[in-house]
Amino acid sequence: MRTDKTEVTNKNAGKASGNNNSYNINKQSIGKQTVKFTNPPAIVSRACIVGQMEGEGPLSSFYDQIEPDPTFGMNSWEEGESEMVRRAIQTAISKSGLSKDDIRYILGGDLLGQLIGTTFGVKGFDIPLFGLYGACSTCGEGLSLAAMLVAAGYADNALAVTSSHYGSAEKQFRFPLEYGNQRPLSATWTVTGSGAFVVSSTTDINIMSGYPKISAVTTGKIVDYGVVDNMNMGAIMAPAAADVIYQCLEDLSMKPDDFDKIITGDLGKVGSEILIKLLRDNNVEIGDKHMDCGVEIFDCEKQDTHSGGSGCGCCAVTLAGYILHNVENGTWKKILFVPTGALLSTVSYNEGQTIPGIAHALIIEA
């Protein structure tokens, strides 16, 4: 482990005494991949909009809106996904008590080529946009960057948003729904849902307490175990999740017992087993702390979703609903939230390439 922290402390000390013009750099990088915030930003508002099937799942009571129309009143799945994004952003801003002019940045992305779910969902808000792609890890990427920009003082408030839609995703990545193909038990079910979060500075005394805070982020690398099965996304993402969880614990000198829950994005049942085993092989035991949003979001037996839910929306709506509810009411005081992505493209896949994975980790505290 690199000892950046010490090195930096010395560097700052020298600066402070030697040069009055130098500004006091807010150095918070720790270890190889982690940033621990001196002044953690808060998630002051959250919204989740889902489709009918998600609304029939076990977490139904935690959603802001359940929409029975798969096109959300629009003309296509893609336009429906954008409408879902628009509603999530609108709801999150409304619940925050802020106006859209108070939001300095949107950090958003989705699974579709050129991020059309996000583009047409955010365009009416007239807010500066950083478009992101990290497959189903995008929720972690967006929240990480939102927290980093807010903690650095570039914004008082930033909004992170992600979405996925079963119809638009299956059409793009696998088969047209009309084809009615068979799905293996390792396959996951893309969640129709969008989650949005307003991340705010806590230097303003009015919002210093009561909200969940993002206290650290560990940014993931691409991890490629050479898997080429697009019906087994859990196996693709599990090594990336293991890698970023291991590094987060290492960078912060923490252990799984320091958390009430370690929550992955959409590994599903198959991927979750692989994750636990991979970490166990590296002497990290998370078995009793681990939960996966993909496993929780559907009743996989009754709803016939096989290995579980997936998609950018899966962990985003689970965080915006069930998870942050439990953090806010004190059930969980500190969690490690790890959205996981499989960087699947039909073009590279059909050209015989592997499907690499990536995952980002955030520590969220009550």
Added chain:
Amino acid sequence: MRTDKTEVTNKNAGKASGNNNSYNINKQSIGKQTVKFTNPPAIVSRACIVGQMEGEGPLSSFYDQIEPDPTFGMNSWEEGESEMVRRAIQTAISKSGLSKDDIRYILGGDLLGQLIGTTFGVKGFDIPLFGLYGACSTCGEGLSLAAMLVAAGYADNALAVTSSHYGSAEKQFRFPLEYGNQRPLSATWTVTGSGAFVVSSTTDINIMSGYPKISAVTTGKIVDYGVVDNMNMGAIMAPAAADVIYQCLEDLSMKPDDFDKIITGDLGKVGSEILIKLLRDNNVEIGDKHMDCGVEIFDCEKQDTHSGGSGCGCCAVTLAGYILHNVENGTWKKILFVPTGALLSTVSYNEGQTIPGIAHALIIEA
């Protein structure tokens, strides 16, 4: 214009006197969309790898590598694009004198669905990745975020990389090359090229001088004038470029004469005319300062590239080569660099949606 700056100064003053535990937030946001860095990060290294046609253009002497093989020794255009990304990163790191372990983040993206150009290009480097999508504005998005993360102290060094490839882009967005379709004069030619930049903190005395610095960034919003012609990308992007240039000048109380050049990404000839007219209608005259990378990169008459070059790689390789050469040798002391993106997707386009634009602006100083 909001007066965030004053408000923030007061807030910090109150904090500093009232609470010893509060940390000195590095508040640099100005106006609606701009961040001006107290301690501007430097571009300490830059690399540009291009294809044969770019190598035959007027800027050929500024490129690091000109590769005659359109697949860069690989099996497909897409794999070739990734190889180009890999070489750009490798070259930029080598030229910086750093090792890959010194690079804390890669901020990268390209035009292809799910960013496969970037994914397979960066995966061997084992560096934490933020995947970005802003169409051809991605170079501006990546450099903006790299500068923000470095200036905030989250990283000593971050690398921004973008790419585009004529073959893979035409295949994805328009027609297979084998089809040999006619192109209208408003059409641009996707540049085969990848540009990579190492952005470093200037708090270390050793790298404080001699390198171009990113002193401010203005983050763009989606601007949609309702254009639906995918053969006229310049007209799509010009309003977004006008919007972000206008806002940058407004936020910083600057005027075009404060810059030696105002350089847009890939508006081409058609889009450049629209940009100049749009700003003139708003009492901003940039005619004598304006330059467009898309116009410069090819000899449009001789090379039959119609309105000019385009693609993520167009402004990235022009910046990494010709532009920063002129900043480093003192020809241009201060420039406004404005990569422009058309958020084109064949899915939304074929469903009858418009093609919105986005642009991001950076001030780069000698």
